[in-house]
Amino acid sequence: MNSVSVLQRIQAANPFQHRQRRETVLDVLTYVVLGALLILIVFPLFWMLVTSFKPLSEVRRYPPTIFPQTFTLENYVDIWQQYPFANFLINSFLISGLGTVGAILSCTLAGFALARLRFPGDRVLFIVVLATLMIPYPARMIPLFVLMSKLGWIDTYLPLIVPWFFGNAYGVFLMRQFFKGIPGELMEAGILDGCNPLHVLVRIYLPLSVPAITALSVVTFTTIWNDFIPPLIFINSMQKMPIAVGLAFFKGQGEAIWSWLMAASVLSALPLLLLYIFAQRYIIESMALAGLKR
Amino acid sequence: MARSPARYNAVWAYLMLLPFLIGLVVFIVGPLFFAVFLSFTDWNILGWPRWIGLLNYNELVADPVFWKAFWNTIYYTVVTVPVTIVISLGLATLMNRPIRGVFVLRAIYFSPITVSVIAVGLLWSWLYTPNYGFLNYVLRFLGIQPISWLVSAQTALISLMIVGIWRGLGFNIVVMLAGLKSIPHELYDASAIDGANEIQQFRHVTLPMLTPTLFFAVVMAFISSFQVFELTYIMTQGGPSNSTTTLIYNTYLQGFTFLRMGYASAISVIFLAVVLIVTIWQIKFQERWVHYDE
Numbered sequence: 001m002n003s004v005s006v007l008q009r010i011q012a013a014n015p016f017q018h019r020q021r022r023e024t025v026l027d028v029l030t031y032v033v034l035g036a037l038l039i040l041i042v043f044p045l046f047w048m049l050v051t052s053f054k055p056l057s058e059v060r061r062y063p064p065t066i067f068p069q070t071f072t073l074e075n076y077v078d079i080w081q082q083y084p085f086a087n088f089l090i091n092s093f094l095i096s097g098l099g100t101v102g103a104i105l106s107c108t109l110a111g112f113a114l115a116r117l118r119f120p121g122d123r124v125l126f127i128v129v130l131a132t133l134m135i136p137y138p139a140r141m142i143p144l145f146v147l148m149s150k151l152g153w154i155d156t157y158l159p160l161i162v163p164w165f166f167g168n169a170y171g172v173f174l175m176r177q178f179f180k181g182i183p184g185e186l187m188e189a190g191i192l193d194g195c196n197p198l199h200v201l202v203r204i205y206l207p208l209s210v211p212a213i214t215a216l217s218v219v220t221f222t223t224i225w226n227d228f229i230p231p232l233i234f235i236n237s238m239q240k241m242p243i244a245v246g247l248a249f250f251k252g253q254g255e256a257i258w259s260w261l262m263a264a265s266v267l268s269a270l271p272l273l274l275l276y277i278f279a280q281r282y283i284i285e286s287m288a289l290a291g292l293k294r
Numbered sequence: 295m296a297r298s299p300a301r302y303n304a305v306w307a308y309l310m311l312l313p314f315l316i317g318l319v320v321f322i323v324g325p326l327f328f329a330v331f332l333s334f335t336d337w338n339i340l341g342w343p344r345w346i347g348l349l350n351y352n353e354l355v356a357d358p359v360f361w362k363a364f365w366n367t368i369y370y371t372v373v374t375v376p377v378t379i380v381i382s383l384g385l386a387t388l389m390n391r392p393i394r395g396v397f398v399l400r401a402i403y404f405s406p407i408t409v410s411v412i413a414v415g416l417l418w419s420w421l422y423t424p425n426y427g428f429l430n431y432v433l434r435f436l437g438i439q440p441i442s443w444l445v446s447a448q449t450a451l452i453s454l455m456i457v458g459i460w461r462g463l464g465f466n467i468v469v470m471l472a473g474l475k476s477i478p479h480e481l482y483d484a485s486a487i488d489g490a491n492e493i494q495q496f497r498h499v500t501l502p503m504l505t506p507t508l509f510f511a512v513v514m515a516f517i518s519s520f521q522v523f524e525l526t527y528i529m530t531q532g533g534p535s536n537s538t539t540t541l542i543y544n545t546y547l548q549g550f551t552f553l554r555m556g557y558a559s560a561i562s563v564i565f566l567a568v569v570l571i572v573t574i575w576q577i578k579f580q581e582r583w584v585h586y587d588e
Binding site: 026027030031032033034037038042043044045047049052060062063064105106107109111112114117118120122125128129132133134135136137138139140142143144145146147149163165167168171172191196197198201222225226228229231232243244245247248250251254258262263264265268269272274276277280 | 300303306307308310311313314316318320321322324325326328331332339342362381384385386388389391393394397399400401402403404405406407409410411412413414416417418420425426428431435450454460463464470492520521524527528539542544545549550555558559562563565569570
């Protein structure tokens with residue numbers, strides 16, 4: 001049979017044919033708007049990338065060139081020599097990694113307790129968790145500085161890592177919502193078998209929690225990696241600075257060496273971008289959980 | 295096993311919540327009380343704080359820089375929050391239509407958040423450079439008068455707002471998309487049968503069903519915008535003529551550059567008070583306009 005005429009006959013019989021044609025105009029508009037916004041949003045990052053491959057002489061040129069006329073990797077080599085860039089990266093990995101471990105431990109425990117255990121104060125505590133979201137870090141930064149100062153922890157990694165081992169509102173909220181989504185019968189079965197709640201968590205719920213833990217890890221790692229105020233106020237020596245603050249040294253006096261700066265910025269964003277691409281699905285799901293459930 | 299199941303649960307719950315509870319006291323609630331205490335003292339971190347009663351608050355009220363910071367922060371927030379939410383809602387709505395490549399689009403829109411805020415600030419500082427920055431190059435190319443961006447007191451704060459909005463779009467798009475996806479399809483089908491076109495559907499189905507998500511997004515965006523600090527620190531250092539000094543920047547300056555911990559605490563207490571009052575008001579007010587489906 002002639003497939004084209006069958007299609008045409010079906011379309012001719014379609015009562016919504018008129019609406020479908022109008023919908024196509026809206027479709028075109030959609031692509032145009034999304035495409036335009038895409039260019040606007042991506043352009044600065046694109047600019048950062050191409051600048052990192054230009055020699056400083058070309059970067060300073062006006063009118064500016066978009067694509068590198070002289071493609072060079074010299075910036076990526078120079079930054080390691082000019083600044084303790086390797087230190088910056090290692091520090092960032094160390095701090096973000098350890099902090100993430102701490103967050104997973106404390107938030108999973110707390111989230112599980114709130115989700116699967118009945119106890120006096122469980123409602124109140126959940127509200128308290130949400131309430132802490134309303135307390136921005138800058139409101140606490142001065143007292144925290146005083147505390148760390150009295151502890152002798154200034155200019156060490158401790159103020160940047162240790163607090164993460166004591167839970168944070170977002171992580172606890174995320175894990176609690178996730179655990180609530182897993183059937184409670186698993187818990188009851190585990191208790192009947194004589195397991196204590198910790199056993200139930202580790203043996204039964206944890207293996208099922210890979211998406212949530214992945215999302216929490218990636219979000220926490222990214223947050224700590226880009227965290228600016230804590231390293232700014234707690235770290236003084238350049239060797240100990242993570243990349244979030246270390247990049248600021250690339251500005252220095254007078255005019256910045258933009259080509260180095262952009263190369264350093266690209267390198268510092270790369271681990272996060274890779275991590276994010278890998279775990280994008282999980283992050284989106286976790287935000288869906290956060291914004292919807294009550 | 296403990297004496298009763300309730301007791302058993304409570305003990306285990308509080309054990310698992312212990313890290314979070316310790317963190318709550320040591321890193322969140324404790325610092326808040328301490329900040330209030332500090333705000334009534336004069337202290338430069340050496341020795342002991344000296345009680346001076348309301349003197350810090352008197353000074354604050356009379357300080358034009360404080361009021362400029364307050365006003366700048368409000369101005370910044372009042373512009374970036376609605377603009378970010380409206381644009382991300384629009385983009386998310388478009389992305390929610392049956393088109394291809396949404397996964398990639400979402401990843402790209404989200405990417406500005408993964409780049410460190412210093413890199414973002416330095417990158418945009420360069421784009422904003424009046425003489426040879428790319429933005430003015432484009433403006434001159436189009437025959438438009440170049441803008442002074444960060445150099446002039448009139449345009450500096452707006453330049454920061456643009457960066458803030460640029461950075462915040464990705465996160466809000468993800469939140470909006472999650473909210474849009476949760477709207478049951480039957481509602482759209484029912485309204486289509488009643489003869490509604492896409493625009494009418496948006497007004498009468500999408501928007502009402504999206505109000506919980508909008509509420510979440512607005513609260514989060516407000517708290518995030520009101521604490522704006524990094525952009526100022528990196529791009530303008532509060533200038534020109536304090537036109538980009540924000541409340542937290544002022545706090546940082548007073549506390550860590552001038553070492554006036556007491557005065558800085560007073561500023562941060564006011565900051566926190568405003569955040570709490572506005573957020574609580576938003577929560578109370580939500581009953582009027584947020585439509586829950588429970």
